[in-house]
Amino acid sequence: MNTYDVVIVGAGFSGLAMLNRVRESGLSARVIEAGSNVGGTWFWNRYPGARTDSECYYYCLSFNKELVAEWTWSERYPGQPEMQRYLEFVADRADLRKDITFSTRVTAMEYRDEGWDVSLDSGEQLRSRYVATGLGFLTDPHVPDFPGLDTFAGDLHLTCRWPAEGVDLRGKRVGVIGTGATGVQAIPVIAQEAAEVVVFQRTPNYVVPAQNRPMDPDEIADLKARHYEILAKARAHSFAMPFDAGHGAAMAVDEDERQRIFSDGWARGGFRFLFETFDDLILDPAANEAAAEFIRSRIREIVHDPATAELLSPRGYPYSGKRPPAGHDYYEAYNRDNVRLVDVSAKGAPIQEITPTGLRTADASYELDVLVLATGFDAVTGALTAIDIRGRDGITLKEKWQDGPLTFLGTTTAGFPNLFMITGPLSPFANLPVCIEKNVEWIGAALDHAAGRVVEATEEAEQDWARQTREAVEPTLLTEGEGVHTWFLGANIPGKARGVNVWFGGANNYFRICDENADQGFPGLTLR
Numbered sequence: 052m053n054t055y056d057v058v059i060v061g062a063g064f065s066g067l068a069m070l071n072r073v074r075e076s077g078l079s080a081r082v083i084e085a086g087s088n089v090g091g092t093w094f095w096n097r098y099p100g101a102r103t104d105s106e107c108y109y110y111c112l113s114f115n116k117e118l119v120a121e122w123t124w125s126e127r128y129p130g131q132p133e134m135q136r137y138l139e140f141v142a143d144r145a146d147l148r149k150d151i152t153f154s155t156r157v158t159a160m161e162y163r164d165e166g167w168d169v170s171l172d173s174g175e176q177l178r179s180r181y182v183a184t185g186l187g188f189l190t191d192p193h194v195p196d197f198p199g200l201d202t203f204a205g206d207l208h209l210t211c212r213w214p215a216e217g218v219d220l221r222g223k224r225v226g227v228i229g230t231g232a233t234g235v236q237a238i239p240v241i242a243q244e245a246a247e248v249v250v251f252q253r254t255p256n257y258v259v260p261a262q263n264r265p266m267d268p269d270e271i272a273d274l275k276a277r278h279y280e281i282l283a284k285a286r287a288h289s290f291a292m293p294f295d296a297g298h299g300a301a302m303a304v305d306e307d308e309r310q311r312i313f314s315d316g317w318a319r320g321g322f323r324f325l326f327e328t329f330d331d332l333i334l335d336p337a338a339n340e341a342a343a344e345f346i347r348s349r350i351r352e353i354v355h356d357p358a359t360a361e362l363l364s365p366r367g368y369p370y371s372g373k374r375p376p377a378g379h380d381y382y383e384a385y386n387r388d389n390v391r392l393v394d395v396s397a398k399g400a401p402i403q404e405i406t407p408t409g410l411r412t413a414d415a416s417y418e419l420d421v422l423v424l425a426t427g428f429d430a431v432t433g434a435l436t437a438i439d440i441r442g443r444d445g446i447t448l449k450e451k452w453q454d455g456p457l458t459f460l461g462t463t464t465a466g467f468p469n470l471f472m473i474t475g476p477l478s479p480f481a482n483l484p485v486c487i488e489k490n491v492e493w494i495g496a497a498l499d500h501a502a503g504r505v506v507e508a509t510e511e512a513e514q515d516w517a518r519q520t521r522e523a524v525e526p527t528l529l530t531e532g533e534g535v536h537t538w539f540l541g542a543n544i545p546g547k548a549r550g551v552n553v554w555f556g557g558a559n560n561y562f563r564i565c566d567e568n569a570d571q572g573f574p575g576l577t578l579r
């Protein structure tokens with residue numbers, strides 16, 4: 052049996068950064084990756100239009116100065132092929148591939164004799180002192196239980212399992228279910244190719260245009276020169292983006308000024324609208340509604356058909372109550388002759404069944420050649436509980452978390468010694484590469500501190516972290532998305548425990564807490 056100091060699960064941003072870090076400590080490691088290449092989320096999500104929602108120069112890894120110096124981005128928001136090439140570059144430049152086993156899944160892990168037995172779907176068994184998971188927040192696909200789904204005789208595709216060779220949509224009638232961040236990116240691009248696109252929308256989103264553009268060589272040179280200064284700024288920001296503060300409270304300025312600032316935010320694009328307009332959009336209901344109404348007014352301006360514009364306009368939940376998508380001519384797509392929007396909400400005509408030739412709602416039938424499911428993920432916990440992980444007392448992680456996840460700092464959980472999770476449940480949902488590198492830093496330091504001993508979070512520490520997580524989100528409007536199936540509340544999966552699955556107390560505060568914890572010798576962890 053092959054034996055390692057650390058087995059790492061996943062070769063996306065997290066797994067690559069973790070492998071590099073454990074090598075620095077002189078530990079032996081093996082990465083197990085389900086895909087046939089590195090990339091993680093960027094390996095699987097190849098759907099048309101897939102690209103980052105964060106700007107390239109802070110959606111990247113910083114652990115190695117050469118990575119920063121030698122890689123050049125082409126667009127403000129790189130597309131999936133560029134992200135895939137980037138992560139391959141990282142793996143090659145840091146010489147990581149030789150420790151990665153591809154096209155292999157971890158099926159089970161059992162804690163025994165102060166280490167982990169790791170079972171792979173290849174039949175191989177590994178033995179490891181420690182395990183670090185780098186599974187991502189949004190990994191395990193959610194396929195709704197539509198009656199008749201398996202009878203569909205056309206082509207059925209999940210956005211997060213899009214074939215590498217692509218799908219020929221020319222001349223096809225394409226149905227898309229889902230208008231989250233994925234659907235919002237995919238729909239305008241699919242519409243450029245397909246004969247007809249029918250979008251089945253249950254809940255409209257607040258979509259702000261990303262404002263993509265090519266990167267200018269002078270700008271690239273400047274960003275590279277200031278990379279670590281920019282990283283420090285990102286680490287000081289609540290969502291780990293190197294943004295400036297907004298203009299204070301939205302309702303403290305007059306209506307004209309408010310509209311001017313919102314217009315400016317709209318022109319800056321994407322998350323800058325949320326974070327660089329006003330500082331209280333996720334705190335003050337009136338401020339939030341002002342932003343929401345601004346977005347609705349833009350939808351009415353862009354979309355020619357008033358009935359379609361109204362259907363696209365979110366109401367009844369706050370802006371950011373669902374993770375706001377970034378658009379690339381999203382609303383403009385509904386002005387095309389070949390795009391139709393169908394309301395499948397409870398107020399409209401819900402989906403009844405998938406038929407061999409298409410889809411039937413409560414009031415109509417649609418003939419389709421291709422059905423695209425952009426229906427999201429069993430987020431945060433799904434990829435972890437999909438593995439049969441058995442801890443110290445034989446209890447599985449799934450059993451432990453049946454009423455919601457419990458972790459200490461999102462990285463460890465009591466009863467599962469020597470197991471670390473990179474961006475595990477109750478860690479920040481923010482700009483993920485920055486969060487990942489901070490998690491990797493803390494886990495690397497914890498491994499050094501443990502120096503081969505058994506390390507485990509205490510139940511008191513994780514109860515305290517659960518309390519802090521609940522208290523952190525209380526002043527915000529972010530918990531008001533349950534009725535609109537928000538994934539960060541577990542509300543998109545029927546039967547899943549409800550509650551905030553992530554830390555919304557500010558990524559910057561989280562980083563400070565982790566740094567202090569490490570400086571103080573890791574209180575909250577026991578060593579034996």
Ligand code: N01
Pocket residue numbers: 101102103104105189195196228229230231232233234236251252253254374395402425426427428535536537538543
């Ligand atoms: O998934 P989602 P996603 N009947 O869960 C609909 C990240 N991301 O893959 O809103 C009908 O947001 C569902 O409807 P409703 C980002 O963090 C990042 O789009 O639940 N419809 C919704 O419209 C994002 O938040 C990037 O009512 C059903 C959609 O399917 C997260 O991933 C790009 C249904 C699912 O939306 C997830 O986004 C893309 C049903 N039974 C994603 N079930 C970038 O940063 C579900 N839906 C680039």
